[in-house]
Amino acid sequence: MTRDLTITAVHLTPILVADPPLLNTQGVHQPYTPRLIVEVETADGTTGVGETYGDAKYLELARPFADKLIGRQVPDLNGLFTLADEVAVDSSRVSGQVDVGGLRGVQTADKLRLSVVSGFEVACLDALGKALGLPVHALLGGKVRDAVEYSAYLFYKWAYHPDGVPCEQDDWGAALDPAGVVEQARAFTERYGFTSFKLKGGVFPPEEEIAAIRALAEAFPGHPLRLDPNGAWSVETSLKVAEELGDVLEYLEDPALGTPAMAEVAARTGVPLATNMCVTTFAEIREAFTKGAVQVVLSDHHYWGGLRNTQQLAAVCRTFGVGVSMHSNTHLGISLAAMTHVAATVPNLHHACDSHYPWQSEDVLTERLTFDGGKVAVSDAPGLGVELDRERLAFLHRRWLDDDGTLRDRDDAAAMRVADPGWTTPSVPRW
Numbered sequence: 001m002t003r004d005l006t007i008t009a010v011h012l013t014p015i016l017v018a019d020p021p022l023l024n025t026q027g028v029h030q031p032y033t034p035r036l037i038v039e040v041e042t043a044d045g046t047t048g049v050g051e052t053y054g055d056a057k058y059l060e061l062a063r064p065f066a067d068k069l070i071g072r073q074v075p076d077l078n079g080l081f082t083l084a085d086e087v088a089v090d091s092s093r094v095s096g097q098v099d100v101g102g103l104r105g106v107q108t109a110d111k112l113r114l115s116v117v118s119g120f121e122v123a124c125l126d127a128l129g130k131a132l133g134l135p136v137h138a139l140l141g142g143k144v145r146d147a148v149e150y151s152a153y154l155f156y157k158w159a160y161h162p163d164g165v166p167c168e169q170d171d172w173g174a175a176l177d178p179a180g181v182v183e184q185a186r187a188f189t190e191r192y193g194f195t196s197f198k199l200k201g202g203v204f205p206p207e208e209e210i211a212a213i214r215a216l217a218e219a220f221p222g223h224p225l226r227l228d229p230n231g232a233w234s235v236e237t238s239l240k241v242a243e244e245l246g247d248v249l250e251y252l253e254d255p256a257l258g259t260p261a262m263a264e265v266a267a268r269t270g271v272p273l274a275t276n277m278c279v280t281t282f283a284e285i286r287e288a289f290t291k292g293a294v295q296v297v298l299s300d301h302h303y304w305g306g307l308r309n310t311q312q313l314a315a316v317c318r319t320f321g322v323g324v325s326m327h328s329n330t331h332l333g334i335s336l337a338a339m340t341h342v343a344a345t346v347p348n349l350h351h352a353c354d355s356h357y358p359w360q361s362e363d364v365l366t367e368r369l370t371f372d373g374g375k376v377a378v379s380d381a382p383g384l385g386v387e388l389d390r391e392r393l394a395f396l397h398r399r400w401l402d403d404d405g406t407l408r409d410r411d412d413a414a415a416m417r418v419a420d421p422g423w424t425t426p427s428v429p430r431w
């Protein structure tokens with residue numbers, strides 16, 4: 001039977017999902033985070049789902065982009081990029097600075113567009129897979145592993161969001177010192193079986209974070225450990241931390257901000273450096289690789305422009321002998337499924353991927369994805385292998401509609417000011 005995969009409808013559903021009070025160098029997570037759920041529908045009734053950032057600047061682009069998709073073919077994935085170039089980006093949305101809320105590197109018009117394209121690319125791949133009866137990994141050339149390993153993504157965190165902030169309560173408790181971090185790591189291993197650990201740093205003075213990593217090394221001897229202060233340290237501080245933790249770190253992630261600073265650190269330490277902040281676009285690769293600034297690039301299919309671009313990034317990294325793994329931000333199961341499909345196809349994936357998913361108590365799927373031994377099994381079902389729970393989607397969308405606008409953009413510094421009115425985004429380097 002010939003199928004008609006002409007796109008006849010695109011549904012965009014912005015939602016707010018519960019997020020615990022996780023601390024980072026810029027502040028604390030808000031009680032709810034915006035995400036955008038994308039659905040494409042074809043003439044023959046096939047549907048596909050995708051997920052991406054849901055802040056206003058992404059929605060503003062996603063809407064005109066969705067209109068342009070009507071009448072196009074689902075398999076025309078290359079066409080998505082051409083089409084995205086036709087959508088104007090409001091220049092006030094482009095900072096030329098590190099994206100404050102997301103800690104995702106310099107914010108450019110292209111990056112905004114690619115983050116939007118990724119949600120649509122995933123939705124089209126899901127629809128195409130369902131139409132052909134093939135899993136997304138098969139559309140990407142086939143899996144080279146049956147399960148993808150993830151790391152426990154540890155955060156300093158408060159037990160509660162600040163007083164008076166309406167929120168869902170999580171059951172993780174507080175983690176504000178080495179003992180708390182180890183306890184959180186134990187909970188992660190018990191609940192999900194993770195065997196490698198990443199601590200989000202840049203929150204406390206470096207000595208305290210060094211102590212936390214030492215405590216993890218003692219509690220989990222021989223397990224891979226990473227520390228990521230999101231560029232909060234000077235070159236000298238980065239070198240001091242590298243020296244003190246060199247014997248236990250798998251890598252240091254974005255210790256200092258930007259390629260020149262990372263290159264200086266890399267030149268003076270043997271500890272590998274990873275990044276999701278200074279190599280975030282293809283254009284940034286040349287300088288970073290030429291200067292030897294990073295040894296591992298953490299891809300994120302959202303801002304790299306989708307699953308096929310992630311494969312291309314992995315090929316470039318392979319060519320230059322640079323490692324590759326995966327960055328994460330607050331996300332739901334559609335994105336975890338997408339990450340797992342593409343990660344399954346990348347031969348040179350030698351580090352466990354990051355995922356915030358365990359922190360998300362809410363999802364839009366009828367069945368949550370599960371970690372077994374720290375791994376997510378690669379689905380062989382058609383498409384992504386996930387099913388949208390329409391009631392949950394409507395509930396989370398209702399929360400977005402009811403919001404007065406304060407939570408529709410992620411703003412960790414604003415969330416911190418609720419507890420500490422004098423808080424400002426710290427200048428970099430902070431230490």
Ligand SMILES: O=C([O-])[C@@H](O)[C@@H](O)[C@H](O)[C@@H](O)C(=O)[O-]
Nearest residue numbers: 024102103104276328329330
């Ligand atoms: O969720 C967070 O607070 C993270 O700090 C996130 O925003 C970062 O983008 C990310 O996880 C990272 O590895 O830098």
Ligand SMILES: [Mg+2]
Nearest residue numbers: 228253254276
């Ligand atoms: Mg990072």
